[in-house]
Structure formats: structure tokens, C-alpha cells
Amino acid sequence: xxxxxxxxxxxxxxxxxxxxxxxxxxxxxxxxxxxxxxxxxxxxxxxxxxxxxxxxxxxxxxxxxxxxxxxxxxxxxxxxxxxxxxxxxxxxxxxxxxxxxxxxxxxxxxxxxxxxxxxxxxxxxxxxxxxxxxxxxxxxxxxxxxxxxxxxxxxxxxxxxxxxxxxxxxxxxxxxxxxxxxxxxxxxxxxxxxxxxxxxxxxxxxxxxxxxxxxxxxxxxxxxxxxxxxxxxxxxxxxxxxxxxxxxxxxxxxxxxxxxxxxxxxxxxxxxxxxxxxxxxxxxxxxxxxxxxxxxxxxxxxxxxxxxxxxxxxxxxxxxxxxxxxxxxxxxxxxxxxxxxxxxxxxxxxxxxxxxxxxxxxxxxxxxxxxxxxxxxxxxxxxxxxx
Numbered sequence: 001x002x003x004x005x006x007x008x009x010x011x012x013x014x015x016x017x018x019x020x021x022x023x024x025x026x027x028x029x030x031x032x033x034x035x036x037x038x039x040x041x042x043x044x045x046x047x048x049x050x051x052x053x054x055x056x057x058x059x060x061x062x063x064x065x066x067x068x069x070x071x072x073x074x075x076x077x078x079x080x081x082x083x084x085x086x087x088x089x090x091x092x093x094x095x096x097x098x099x100x101x102x103x104x105x106x107x108x109x110x111x112x113x114x115x116x117x118x119x120x121x122x123x124x125x126x127x128x129x130x131x132x133x134x135x136x137x138x139x140x141x142x143x144x145x146x147x148x149x150x151x152x153x154x155x156x157x158x159x160x161x162x163x164x165x166x167x168x169x170x171x172x173x174x175x176x177x178x179x180x181x182x183x184x185x186x187x188x189x190x191x192x193x194x195x196x197x198x199x200x201x202x203x204x205x206x207x208x209x210x211x212x213x214x215x216x217x218x219x220x221x222x223x224x225x226x227x228x229x230x231x232x233x234x235x236x237x238x239x240x241x242x243x244x245x246x247x248x249x250x251x252x253x254x255x256x257x258x259x260x261x262x263x264x265x266x267x268x269x270x271x272x273x274x275x276x277x278x279x280x281x282x283x284x285x286x287x288x289x290x291x292x293x294x295x296x297x298x299x300x301x302x303x304x305x306x307x308x309x310x311x312x313x314x315x316x317x318x319x320x321x322x323x324x325x326x327x328x329x330x331x332x333x334x335x336x337x338x339x340x341x342x343x344x345x346x347x348x349x350x351x352x353x354x355x356x357x358x359x360x361x362x363x364x365x366x367x368x369x370x371x372x373x374x375x376x377x378x379x380x381x382x383x384x385x386x387x
Contacts, residue, residue: 022335022343023307023309023313023333023335023343024307024387025345026306026307026385026386026387027385027386027387028347028348028370028383028384028385028386029383029384029386030348030381030382030383031071031381031382031383031384032379032380032381033055033066033071033380033381033382034066034071034073034379034380035378035379035380036057036059036373036374036378036379036380037059037060037061037378038059038060038084038355038373038375038378039057039058039059039355039356039373039374039375039378039380040058040059040060040084040085040086040087040088040107040355040356040373041057041058041085041086041087041088041104041144041356041373042055042056042057042058042088042356042357042358042371042372042373043055043056043088043089043090043091043099043101043358044056044358044359044360044362044371045090045091045092045099046092046097046098046099047065047067047090047098047099047127048067048098048127048128049096049097049098051097052067052068052069052362053068053360053361053362054066054067054068055068055071055371055380055382056088056090056099056101057088057373057380058085058086058087058088058103058104059085060084060085061078061079061084061085062075062077062078062085063075063076063077063078063080063085063088063101063103063121063131064076065090065127066380068362069362069363071382074127074128074129075130076101076121076123076127076128076129076130076131077103077119077121077130077131077133078130080103080105080117080119080133081105081106081117082106083105083106083107083108083115084105084106084107085103085104085105085107086104086105086107086142086143087103087104087142087143087144087145088101088102088103088104088145089101089102089145089146089147089157090147091147091155093147093154093155093182094155098123098127100120100121100123100147100155101120101121101123101131102118102119102120102121102145102147102157102159103118103119103121103133104116104117104118104119104138104142104143104144104145104159105117105119105142106142107142107143108141109162110163110169111140111141112140112141112163112164112165112166112167112168112172113140113165113166114140115140115141116138116139116140116141116142116161117135117138117142118135118136118137118138118142118145118159118180119133119134119135119136120133120134120136120157120182120186120190121133121134122134122186134186134187136180136190137190137192138159139159139161139165139175139176139178140161140163140165141161141162141163141165141175142159142161143160143161143162143202143203144159144160144162144203144204144205145157145158145159145160146158146205146206146207146218147207148179148207148215148216148218149207149209149214149215149216150215150216150231151213151214151215151231153214154182155182156179156180156181156182157179157180157182157190158177158178158179158180158195158205158207158218159177159178159180160175160177160178160202160205160220161175161176161177161202162175162201162202162203163175163200163201164176164197164200167200169201170200170201170223171200172200173197174196174197174198174199174200175197175199175200175202176194176196176197177194177195177196177197177199177202177205177218177220177229178192178193178194178195179192179193179194179195179236180192181193193236194236195218195229195236196220196227196229196236196238198224198238199220199222199223199224199227200222200223200224201222201223201245201267202220202221202222202223203221203222203247203248203267203268204220204221204247204248204249205218205219205220205221205249206218206219206220206249206250206251208228208251210228210259211230215231217229217230217231219241219249219251219261220249221246221247221248221249221263221264221267222245222246223245223266223267224240224243224245225240225241225242225243225244225245225246226240226241226242226244226246226249226261226263226275226285227239227240227241228240228241240284241261241275241284241285242261242263242275242284242285242287243284244263244265244266244273244287245265245266245267245269246263246264246265246266246267246269247263247264247265247266247267247268247269247298247299248263248264248298248299248300248301249261249262249263249301250262250301250302250303250314251303252303252304252311252312252314253311253312254276254311254312254334254337254338254339255309255310255311255334255336255337255339256337256338256339257311258276258277258338258339259276259277260274260275260276260277260288260312260339261274261275261285262274262275262291262301262303262314262316263275263301264295264298264299264301264316268297268298268299268322269295269298270293270294270295270296270298271290271292271293271295271298272290272291272292272293272295272298272301272314272316272332273287273288273289273290273291274287274288274289274290274291274314274339274342275287275288276288276339288338288339288340289339289340289342291314291316291332291342291344292316292330292332292344295316295318296318296319296320296323296325296326296327297318297319297320297321297322297323297325297327298316298317298318299317299318299319299321299354299355299356300316300317300318300354300355300356300357300372301314301315301316301317301357302314302315302317302357302358302359302370303315303359304359304360304368305367305368306331306359306367306368306369306370306385307333307367307385308366308367308387309333311334313331313332313333313334314331314332315329315330315331315332315347315357315359315370316329316330316332317329317354317356317357317372318354319353319354319355319374319375319376320353320376321353321375321376326349326350327349327350327352327353327354327374327376327377328346328347328348328349328350328354329346329347329348329352329354329357329370329372329383330344330345330346330347331344331345331347332344332345333345347370347383348372348381348383350377351377351379352372352374352377352379352381353374353375353376353377354372354373354374355373355374355375356372356373357370357371357372357373358370358371359371362382362384363384365385367385368385369382369383369384369385370382370383370385371383
């Protein structure tokens, strides 16, 4: 009788120990803050200098921000071009606690000779009012942009087209990714430098800082795979990280501390893969895991610590726009130190068709929340993580 009592007691304890080694599953509280037209691009930053992270959105014909925590909307630019806006970058680049904003527009998916636009927005004293646009030089097919930090602490603007000038469906000249240098007089000439000019169909890119210097580098996803661009003696140097056609790209850290990159493959693709940095950091990165191979029009990735584990988890969003289908958002959590085993958690379904996703701690609880903008479902939502 004693054995019959002890065995189930031990069994329960062993089960508890095994389950306790896995990060807890969280619930997600959805808050829809606006109905929008498309929601091309999101940025999460402090717009008004109150110390809270606000939401900046590039919608079809307007640029707007939403004030934390009321999420009241302020339109700061509209009708910048005849065609749609397509991207936005917002970051405090002068240290005053308030972001600077640049915008890409005149979006035309396949046209590669004339359409595209880049603007810098000059803020008024009251940042809730309309900002003044300054039109800059642009390559055709403007698609994504980021403020990036330089060695001297100064920020430059990196702008990447989707396609090369005069190319057709990824055949022809490579696209010119440009670095813009902000002058003292922002209405004057912004000098540019070519970061890279050989990739095709490069849908997304991302700033990183992987070495010991203060300046940021870039990782890009393209038809030619994933590439890393870094500055050496004032010149941009490239190295290839993977060869598979990728559309989305972000980076993070596994529980064991090793760096990883995560992709959607190919552009607007069906598969999401995790690659781990090789020992020594040289050569192609090893494909560690395929998180999902049944996405429909995969369109966004956000990597952050949503669960408060001390390492990163991955959020993947797909919009199911081409082809039409059921959109969704999933969270992938590593269940071992090496990132070989991942848990899949569905966060959202058909109620939001992801165009862009960003992550930041919006409510000060120490965990990242998710902000997602949608095309087909035309909504903007926050997903707050809740233990």
C-alpha cells in the first residue's frame, strides 16, 4: 500500500518539474485602437517626449501617431504623393527624447523607373499638428527605411527600394540601398552614399549592432538570400549569411546566448526559418529550425522577450492577401537552450490580416507587447501579454 501511495506522488512531482522548465503560456488581451485603410508601416517610439512609447503609422494617404496610453490619433501628414505611402521610420536621433520621422511614398509595386518618394518631416512645436514635409532624392520603388546610428553618434537615414531601377521581376540591375546624411539645414541638400547595389526583390531589412563598435549595421533579405552590411573605414562591406530567397528578416538571442536570425521565405512566402550564427562568426549561418511552412503571404516578423524569460521569442504575421486565405499571428517560443525545439502559440486569426508588426513594452510591465496593422481587415490592434 505504501508503494502505491508513493509512486503517483513522485510521478506528479516529476511532471511538475518537467513542465516548469518550459516558459509559461500567456494570454493576450486585444485592444483595437483604430480602423485604418492599409497600415503599410509601423514604428514604436516616443513622439512627444513624455517618456511613453507611442505608435507611429504610415497609412494609405496619411501619416499619424497614437498617444500612449489613450491612443488618441493625430494626423501629421497627408497626401504627400499621388500614390500610397509605403514606409516610415521614427527614432530619437538628436537625444531630446522626441523622435524624428522620415517617410516613403508614391508606392508602385512593379514600376521601377520613375515612381517612389522620400520625405523628411519637420515637426512643429505642437507635435499633434501637421508636420512640414521636405522632399529628398529617391531611387525608384522606395520600400523600406531606417534611422541608423553611426560611429560618431550621428544618425543617418538608410532607404531601400524593393527593386532595382529598370529591373523586371528581379531580373536586371540591382537595387541601390542609399545612406542619407542629414544636413544642419534639413531643407538643404542631403548627401547620399550607396550601401549596396547588387540585390534584387529585397522586401525588408533591419538595423543591428553585432560588433564592439558603436555604429549600427544592416541585415537585408533578398532574392540572393540574407546579407549583412557593415562599415569599415567609411565604406560599406557586405557578407552573405544565407542563400535562400528571403522576404522578412529579424535577429535575436537564443536561451544559450547564441545569436539567431529568422526569415520569411521567399518574399510574401510560406515558410519561416531560424538560422544560428556559426562558431567564430564566419561563413554561412546554419538553418536550425523551420518554424512554419504553411504561411499564406508571410509579411512581418517581430522578435522580443514577450514572456519575460530573459531571451527572445518570435512573432510571425501573415496577411493572406495573395493568395486570399485566412490570416494570422503566431508566437514561437524556444523550449531548449539551443533553439532546436519551439512551441507554437496562436495569438490572432482571421480578425487581423497583418501588414506590419512591431514589438515594445507599451504599459511598463517589463514585457514586450505586439502592435499589428492590417490590410484586408483594416484595423490597428495592440496585443498586451498577460501571465
